[in-house]
Amino acid sequence: MQVRFDLKRIPSVWSSLTSAERQSLLDYSPLVAPLVSSLTWLRKFTKTWDEHDIERSYKPFPDWQYFDLLHHLWMTEAKLFVEKSRTVMATWWGAGECLHYVMTHQPASCIFWCPDQDRAEKCIKYCKVLYAQQDERLKVLYPLPRKKKTVDDQAVYKFELGDGGWLQALPGKNPDKIRSEHPTLVMMDECCFNAQGAEAYDNALSTRPLKLLCVSSAAPSWFRDLTETAGLITLPELSECEA
């Protein structure tokens, strides 16, 4: 007897499956792995865009170990802060995690909150690149809305998916902007450079998102004040992250 699975439903039920069931699903279709693992999707089923490399602009997401740890923290923590050096691809990683979650859990939603509109729209741009560069079979599985069939048909500040998922850019100038929204995910980028960041963060918390990711390079700010007292704890083992 042939059993048919609805691939779209797999990400929603994945956490309730036994390891044997998971393995059988992974064996059932090569598309299951990118559906249930954002890192697998980022590394093997889509490409990022390197604006500095004009010869080979589109590249797979790097296979660096720190992304496995970050991914593990993203999966296990409801609120996660990332303080970072420049050029470590943290924004790409965050945008990738958010897009993957929204795409595979529609009608989920996400707000990218940055110090200004340009930076917030950059996160949307990253999402559009990741969507457009992904495996065609995944595009078929998660199509764009009927009236916005291509990435170019979409607004610069918003990326919508066919089953009701959306990601939107929000400038951080007005911390009250998020009050009318109820996003599933909130990603705040360059938090240290958002003068209204503390209020924005509190307002974002009030909307009770499933995940709140704050990423920033260093500068004296509310982000620094909040994190300054944090004490060192042990990082999860890499083997734990892969499990």
Place this chain on the structure above:
Amino acid sequence: MRGLSLRQIPEGRPGAGIKIARLHYLADPTMTPERVVALRSQYTSDARWRREMEIQYEALEGELLYPEWKRELSVCEPFDVSDPAAWTIYHACDPHGRTPHAFIWEAFNKFGDRAVCGELWSGRDFPGERFTVAQYCHALDWLESDSMDKPSPFDWARGKKLSVYYRVMDTHGAAVNSDEGKDFFDTYARHGFQYFSALKGEVRLAVARDSVASALLPVEITTGTGKFTQARLRVFEGCAETIDEFERVRYPEGDPVRPADERPMTYRKHLLDCLHYVETAQPRFVLPKWLRSRSTWKPIHAGTGY
């Protein structure tokens, strides 16, 4: 793991329980020592490198705003920048309620060179004295005219009319009620000086500071007589206040609570503010329209276009 560590906010503190991943560039396996050295050398100051790459939040505290400033590379004898075919002049105003207003003139050429060619800061020569907008405008008229008796920072421009391409003013000018009009934008406009509002905000001003810092870095220039080094941004030696501010303005020490508090505060810096306002206007060399339409090209065969 190299370059990645994890911290957690303790109980009883705001944000208790939140985990903070610290992602240092050394986690990136492509960051070889050679690449780090090369990258570090591109930063305009070690403090900026430490903040941007080493994740040191307070790295800029007490630092000079422009550590890349070197008097010998930037200060120069005045030269003529009054020809609109060669230089485009931008002008900025930093108005205040009680403090004197500050003005700067900066010229840009098509090769990317720029020169602070004039300043007006009455606080230096007339401390404690307050002037009206009408008086400032009278002075601006005079300094930009072809008068033969202009004062020190403008002695190079005696007998030369200055053609200003773009005027920019601190947005504060709209908030302050001038005694002589609705606000400073309005009052200056009524005296014939139409200013545009500077695009402010911490991010834009940070970009402006970076841009000025880059222009202060030395570049090697080859001429018919040999090679020499100078900064892209030069300041005429008569602009004493601007030079003074470049040499003295520092970031504050202590615990700033938000980005705005990280503004350089410890010294008078109105002229540097003006310079930043010019920068937010994305200044560049612009050939005037009347010169663009005046072609010097002559066809070999009249009437054919060839």
